[in-house]
Amino acid sequence: MACIENIYSVSALVGNGACNADCGFxxxxxxxxxxxxxxxxxxxxxxxxxxxxxxxGWSLSLTSSGEPTCDPDSFTSALQIYQKCAQQGAYFPNVxxxxxxxxxxxxxxxxxxxxxxxxxxxxxxxVSIHSADEKEQALxxxxxxxxxxxxxxxxxxxHGLGVRATLLLRKGGVEDxxxxxxxxxxxxxxxxxxxxxxxxxxxxxTRTAYTPSRWNLFGIQRxxxxxxxxxxxxxWGGGVFDYxxxxxxxxxxxxxxxxxxxxxxxxxxxxxxxxxxxxxxxGALCMK
Numbered sequence: 001m002a003c004i005e006n007i008y009s010v011s012a013l014v015g016n017g018a019c020n021a022d023c024g025f026x027x028x029x030x031x032x033x034x035x036x037x038x039x040x041x042x043x044x045x046x047x048x049x050x051x052x053x054x055x056x057g058w059s060l061s062l063t064s065s066g067e068p069t070c071d072p073d074s075f076t077s078a079l080q081i082y083q084k085c086a087q088q089g090a091y092f093p094n095v096x097x098x099x100x101x102x103x104x105x106x107x108x109x110x111x112x113x114x115x116x117x118x119x120x121x122x123x124x125x126x127v128s129i130h131s132a133d134e135k136e137q138a139l140x141x142x143x144x145x146x147x148x149x150x151x152x153x154x155x156x157x158x159h160g161l162g163v164r165a166t167l168l169l170r171k172g173g174v175e176d177x178x179x180x181x182x183x184x185x186x187x188x189x190x191x192x193x194x195x196x197x198x199x200x201x202x203x204x205x206t207r208t209a210y211t212p213s214r215w216n217l218f219g220i221q222r223x224x225x226x227x228x229x230x231x232x233x234x235x236w237g238g239g240v241f242d243y244x245x246x247x248x249x250x251x252x253x254x255x256x257x258x259x260x261x262x263x264x265x266x267x268x269x270x271x272x273x274x275x276x277x278x279x280x281x282x283g284a285l286c287m288k
Contacts, residue, residue: 006262007052009059010092011279012045012269014078015071017064021100022142025170025200025210031065031271040273044287046081048267048275053090055264061126063098065271070103072113079120086121094124098166101127105147107155114159125156126164126196130173132186140173149190165192169199169220175212177223188246196249198238224250236265259283 017035019026049060060082062068068075075097082095097117103109104125114122127149130140137146153163165187167174174183180197187195199217200210221238224230228241228248238251264277267286275287 007055007057007264007267009057009061009266010045010048010052010269011061011063011266012048012078013064013271014062015064015066015068015074017066017271018070019064019066019100020070020102020143021067023140024142025208027200027202028063028065034271035065036271038271038273041269041271042077042081044273044275045078045269046085047287048269049082049085049092050088050090052267053085053092058092059094059096060092061096061098061266067100067102068097069099069109076113076116076120079117079122083120092121095121096124096126096164097122098126099128100141101125101129101149101152102141102143102146104152104155110155110159114156114161118160122161124162124164124194125152126166127152129165129167129183129187130170132183132190136173149187149192153191162194163192164194164196167195167197169197169212169217170210171212172210176216177219180220181223181227184243184246184248193246195246196251198251221250224248236263 013031013035015035017028017032049057062075062078064071079095082092086092104127129137131137132149134146134148138144156163167180167183167187169175169180174180174197184195197220199212200208202208224241228243231240231242233239234251236252238249241248241250266278268276268279270276270281273288274281274285277284277286
């Protein structure tokens with residue numbers, strides 16, 4: 001068993017599990033019974049941030065078993081814990097909110113929360129994208145309408161925050177290199193120049209009926225190496241590419257913790273207060 005030298009990031013689930021969408025392939029539903037106020041959670045979130053920062057961590061991702069913006073007070077509380085850590089030296093240059101983006105179409109919502117969240121350390125809004133077409137987005141999310149992506153970008157950037165697209169690779173959607181290229185170029189036209197992609201799968205890393213074929217996923221990676229310049233790779237797989245000034249990332253949805261490796265991709269803080277070395281808890285528990 002190797003000694004851990006690096007813990008690159010922290011991912012934390014926040015909120016009460018409520019969601020304003022209804023995705024048929026939601027990976028968070030099984031975690032919703034854990035959602036809710038938990039004193040152990042606050043203590044272990046602080047501990048995970050400090051542990052990662054001590055071992056070279058550079059990124060904090062705040063997500064949910066539902067939609068984090070449906071419980072903005074809990075999200076604010078998580079950022080307050082991070083700000084406390086940052087003031088004590090456990091600072092991350094990259095702090096992200098992962099969201100379906102629906103509420104960021106509301107200027108009123110953005111005006112109410114985003115300045116305060118930025119002051120607490122948030123710097124990126126990562127919007128999950130299944131299609132650059134808003135009508136298709138609405139169908140996937142099971143809502144009547146989805147806000148224009150240009151509106152989301154404008155509302156977020158108005159408050160000094162960046163917008164990232166999490167372009168999800170899904171059978172029946174963006175599932176091969178031609179559809180990937182089309183989606184990337186459409187997002188660039190909508191002023192999104194930071195795009196991360198991974199294939200949809202189960203929380204334990206296994207494939208689902210929505211996961212694109214391995215051949216198609218290989219084709220997307222081959223397209224990236226042919227059409228964009230590799231900036232650097234990830235030790236857990238995938239990498240970061242420069243596509244004519246747009247950042248393109250490709251990675252796996254989850255990676256299983258390997259005790260033989262000297263690094264941890266991420267500490268995951270679950271809503272019951274458990275902290276694990278990956279989204280797959282078995283064999284990866286860190287704090288309880």
